[in-house]
Amino acid sequence: MSIWQDGDLNEEQIDAIEETDSVFLVACPGSGKTRTVTFKIAYELSKIESDKEWVVAITYTNRAAGEIQDRIELMGISTEQLWIGTIHAFCLEWIIKPYGIYHSELKNGYRIINSHDTEMMLTEICSSYSNPRTTHWDCDHFFDSNGINIRCTNNRRNNVESILTEYDEILRSNKQIDFERILWFSYQLITTVPKIAEILSKLFKYILIDEFQDTKEIQYQIVSSILRAGNGLVKAFVVGDPNQSIFNSLGGYAISQEEFSSMSSIDFKPLELSKNYRNSQRIVDYFSNFKVFDSTITSEADHREYGSLISFNSQLPRENVITEISRLIRLSVEQYQIPMSEVCVVGPWWIHLASLTRGLIGELPDYRFDGPGLTPFVRDAENIFYKLSRIVLTKPSPTVYVRRLRWAKEIIQYFSDIGIDTAKITPKQLLKIVNSINILEQDGLIFLSQFFDDIFNALNVEWSEYKALDEHRTAFFDSATSRIQRIQSEGINYAGDVEAFYKAFEPRDGVTVSTIHGVKGAEYDVVIAFALLEGAVPHFNDPNLRESANKLLYVICSRARKNLHLISETGRNQNNPTQELQLLNYQYSAV
Ligand SMILES: Nc1ncnc2c1ncn2[C@@H]1O[C@H](COP(=O)(O)OP(=O)(O)OP(=O)(O)O)[C@@H](O)[C@H]1O
Numbered sequence: 173m174s175i176w177q178d179g180d181l182n183e184e185q186i187d188a189i190e191e192t193d194s195v196f197l198v199a200c201p202g203s204g205k206t207r208t209v210t211f212k213i214a215y216e217l218s219k220i221e222s223d224k225e226w227v228v229a230i231t232y233t234n235r236a237a238g239e240i241q242d243r244i245e246l247m248g249i250s251t252e253q254l255w256i257g258t259i260h261a262f263c264l265e266w267i268i269k270p271y272g273i274y275h276s277e278l279k280n281g282y283r284i285i286n287s288h289d290t291e292m293m294l295t296e297i298c299s300s301y302s303n304p305r306t307t308h309w310d311c312d313h314f315f316d317s318n319g320i321n322i323r324c325t326n327n328r329r330n331n332v333e334s335i336l337t338e339y340d341e342i343l344r345s346n347k348q349i350d351f352e353r354i355l356w357f358s359y360q361l362i363t364t365v366p367k368i369a370e371i372l373s374k375l376f377k378y379i380l381i382d383e384f385q386d387t388k389e390i391q392y393q394i395v396s397s398i399l400r401a402g403n404g405l406v407k408a409f410v411v412g413d414p415n416q417s418i419f420n421s422l423g424g425y426a427i428s429q430e431e432f433s434s435m436s437s438i439d440f441k442p443l444e445l446s447k448n449y450r451n452s453q454r455i456v457d458y459f460s461n462f463k464v465f466d467s468t469i470t471s472e473a474d475h476r477e478y479g480s481l482i483s484f485n486s487q488l489p490r491e492n493v494i495t496e497i498s499r500l501i502r503l504s505v506e507q508y509q510i511p512m513s514e515v516c517v518v519g520p521w522w523i524h525l526a527s528l529t530r531g532l533i534g535e536l537p538d539y540r541f542d543g544p545g546l547t548p549f550v551r552d553a554e555n556i557f558y559k560l561s562r563i564v565l566t567k568p569s570p571t572v573y574v575r576r577l578r579w580a581k582e583i584i585q586y587f588s589d590i591g592i593d594t595a596k597i598t599p600k601q602l603l604k605i606v607n608s609i610n611i612l613e614q615d616g617l618i619f620l621s622q623f624f625d626d627i628f629n630a631l632n633v634e635w636s637e638y639k640a641l642d643e644h645r646t647a648f649f650d651s652a653t654s655r656i657q658r659i660q661s662e663g664i665n666y667a668g669d670v671e672a673f674y675k676a677f678e679p680r681d682g683v684t685v686s687t688i689h690g691v692k693g694a695e696y697d698v699v700i701a702f703a704l705l706e707g708a709v710p711h712f713n714d715p716n717l718r719e720s721a722n723k724l725l726y727v728i729c730s731r732a733r734k735n736l737h738l739i740s741e742t743g744r745n746q747n748n749p750t751q752e753l754q755l756l757n758y759q760y761s762a763v
Pocket residue numbers: 179180181182185199200201202203204205206207413416448449450692693694695730
């Protein structure tokens with residue numbers, strides 16, 4: 173069976189996919205990394221002969237994992253022997269769940285907590301530290317193979333160290349593990365119990381890592397342990413773009429091929445994707461100014477000749493930002509006939525985005541807006557009630573049938589793991605139950621709560637008798653409640669309505685408002701970026717200010733297929749425009 177048709181893939185992509193050795197693929201923006209990874213997985217799955225062999229793909233987000241899996245299933249390829257998901261899900265599934273008994277802190281049971289729980293616990297601990305005042309924002313940390321790394325470098329550092337010690341003690345006494353500790357405990361397990369890597373290396377035929385540029389040292393170490401144990405029999409397919417490595421503050425970095433090779437004891441074939449299908453040539457030439465690592469890029473986009481507008485406004489007073497962005501949105505949609513959903517507004521700070529969105533909604537009442545910040549609940553893929561809401565809030569249709577069936581299967585598997593008798597529940601039946609429930613309620617949280625009760629009633633399961641379900645339900649509703657309150661406090665009153673809940677799972681249809689980190693991997697016809705100011709882009713805390721500024725600008729600008737509008741407003745804490753923009757001598761368009 174031929175997996176791809178003529179025209180689906182270019183030669184560079186086919187070479188990478190058909191390569192039988194391990195591949196280290198460096199790819200420019202818009203060069204079809206996702207497409208290449210998807211076909212590579214499909215290609216390797218089609219060669220699998222035994223149900224004891226697995227293709228494992230580690231993606232940066234759950235969303236990317238779902239999209240890739242959907243596409244492979246649509247090709248008619250079985251995904252039975254595919255495991256795809258984030259590194260956290262990987263560690264839980266393949267290391268912590270089966271081998272946690274070998275770890276002193278896991279062997280007596282554990283509970284995974286989400287980022288909201290972490291935030292609440294840290295806020296509580298921080299409240300007794302007043303001199304200097306310290307908040308959970310100061311407490312960012314991550315683990316590498318030597319232990320904890322604390323980001324804070326200013327005079328709050330002593331406080332942060334004590335706060336994190338307290339936090340760790342609370343986690344231990346409650347047998348809780350947060351996302352960072354999932355990686356840390358997995359690393360400890362895989363490096364102290366050699367059998368684990370040996371067993372996994374016999375099961376895995378391929379390990380794919382997407383977006384390696386944002387992968388942390390501890391993650392490279394975990395995967396390397398398995399590759400080393402495989403003695404060359406487990407192949408790796410590593411894809412990414414070092415120029416787009418923007419998660420350094422969270423420990424992500426673009427490993428070099430040599431370093432990964434020596435860590436994992438396997439040889440990689442270096443390959444490149446250099447054809448860009450996204451941006452006009454003018455946009456490619458513009459974002460190439462911010463390259464940190466050399467790479468070749470040529471636009472092969474259908475619209476490569478498009479006369480892109482690239483504007484830069486460094487004179488705009490801060491008070492006029494909303495009016496100016498509204499004008500640029502109108503210009504794009506009304507004059508340049510760009511669909512609303514193809515416009516994206518990006519800014520560096522979360523906090524500014526909420527008030528910006530509120531302002532835009534006020535100025536453009538006939539436009540729709542989408543933003544992760546408007547979603548009423550956290551996408552916590554480890555929480556079973558989040559998984560249930562995905563099914564409840566995605567309306568049944570032939571196009572989402574396979575996806576909903578997969579979600580239903582995951583839920584039943586979870587029920588079975590916690591001891592619910594699932595012998596008589598099939599994914600189809602679960603979907604049928606969900607589809608048959610009809611609740612007339614406007615408040616999203618009450619709606620979901622009733623919906624969940626009805627599902628459990630139909631399944632004859634007393635959910636409150638299961639500790640894990642009880643904890644997940646509390647975590648889900650607590651974090652959703654505080655998120656909705658936060659959005660409503662920004663003046664977006666409809667955030668808690670059931671329509672807003674449904675919208676969270678619908679394809680975006682309005683102008684996107686996002687942080688810079690949130691647009692990773694996305695593409696839009698028009699990108700409007702604001703607050704491009706020293707201190708923000710790059711963040712004042714960043715240890716590699718100039719390199720990070722370049723990478724952030726590179727990512728922002730390479731999202732735009734056609735037009736790009738950059739704004740460094742005046743009057744925000746007297747910050748100057750990002751140096752790289754200020755120094756760049758470029759013939760900008762007047763808009
Ligand atoms: N061989 C091809 N022919 C035509 N279009 C392609 C080809 N490969 C990829 N594309 C298109 O190019 C666009 C960019 O692809 P994709 O989003 O996978 O890029 P990417 O490499 O992940 O980019 P980035 O790293 O910037 O996020 C998509 O619209 C995709 O459909």
